[in-house]
Amino acid sequence: xxxxxxxxxxxxxxxxxxxxxxxxxxHHGKHHKTYVDKLNEAIEGTPYADLSLGxxxxxxxxxxxxxxxxxxxxxxxxxxxxxxTPDGSGGPSGDLKRQIDKDFGSFDAxxxxxxxxxxxxxxxxxxxxxLDGESLKVVTTANAELPMLQGAKALLxxxxxxxxxYLDYQNERPKFIDAFLKNLANWTFAAEQFELRGEGDWLxxxxxxxxxxxxxxxxxxxxxGRAAAEALDSPEGAALEEARQRTGKRANR
Ligand code: MN
Numbered sequence: 001x002x003x004x005x006x007x008x009x010x011x012x013x014x015x016x017x018x019x020x021x022x023x024x025x026x027h028h029g030k031h032h033k034t035y036v037d038k039l040n041e042a043i044e045g046t047p048y049a050d051l052s053l054g055x056x057x058x059x060x061x062x063x064x065x066x067x068x069x070x071x072x073x074x075x076x077x078x079x080x081x082x083x084x085t086p087d088g089s090g091g092p093s094g095d096l097k098r099q100i101d102k103d104f105g106s107f108d109a110x111x112x113x114x115x116x117x118x119x120x121x122x123x124x125x126x127x128x129x130x131l132d133g134e135s136l137k138v139v140t141t142a143n144a145e146l147p148m149l150q151g152a153k154a155l156l157x158x159x160x161x162x163x164x165x166y167l168d169y170q171n172e173r174p175k176f177i178d179a180f181l182k183n184l185a186n187w188t189f190a191a192e193q194f195e196l197r198g199e200g201d202w203l204x205x206x207x208x209x210x211x212x213x214x215x216x217x218x219x220x221x222x223x224x225g226r227a228a229a230e231a232l233d234s235p236e237g238a239a240l241e242e243a244r245q246r247t248g249k250r251a252n253r
Pocket of ligand 1: 027077
């Protein structure tokens with residue numbers, strides 16, 4: 001199965017000024033796209049081609065780095081786009097808020113630990129809020145790795161590769177992390193992942209939502225309705241209606 005680059009769930013300039021349209025254009029349109037293209041090239045004609053993305057990640061880790069790095073980065077970025085939102089200033093609520101207070105002491109303490117670990121991740125990698133068993137943890141992973149490989153479930157992530165922030169913040173990674181925590185983190189998405197205990201197939205759920213959204217936008221439903229109304233108004237439609245009335249049967253609903 002060939003993988004495809006998912007659409008961004010917002011406009012290119014939606015996260016500006018915290019993440020510029022220029023950064024998103026390169027990060028999504030070049031970096032993420034390249035991971036998808038290279039993954040497809042690497043798995044074509046191999047047994048990996050029949051596996052899901054999660055299975056490819058598990059089976060190629062520490063074995064086929066050319067496959068793993070691109071598969072991991074495809075998963076991480078697809079997840080990351082949903083971890084960002086233009087309305088990210090609110091913070092968590094409900095069950096997730098209570099669990100954060102329980103495991104970190106407070107939301108402030110969580111933010112401090114996340115910012116600290118994300119800033120100290122040496123070289124390229126990711127910072128995560130993850131569910132490990134029954135408790136929440138902040139973990140960092142190097143390069144293309146992800147919490148799934150340690151048996152934990154991802155709830156929220158921030159990409160700390162230089163390509164994620166260099167155009168907007170140059171070498172000042174902590175400023176980017178601060179903007180992520182204060183303005184961009186999608187706590188609604190994290191709460192959904194927490195509710196599903198990380199077991200939900202968020203990728204297929206999101207793909208379904210996207211497909212529904214583009215179907216609604218395409219006007220296909222509307223033009224289908226118009227075609228049906230026109231058919232009823234046509235001479236054939238009128239003849240059918242007459243026949244229906246003669247037999248006294250109700251319209252086929
Ligand atoms: Mn990236």
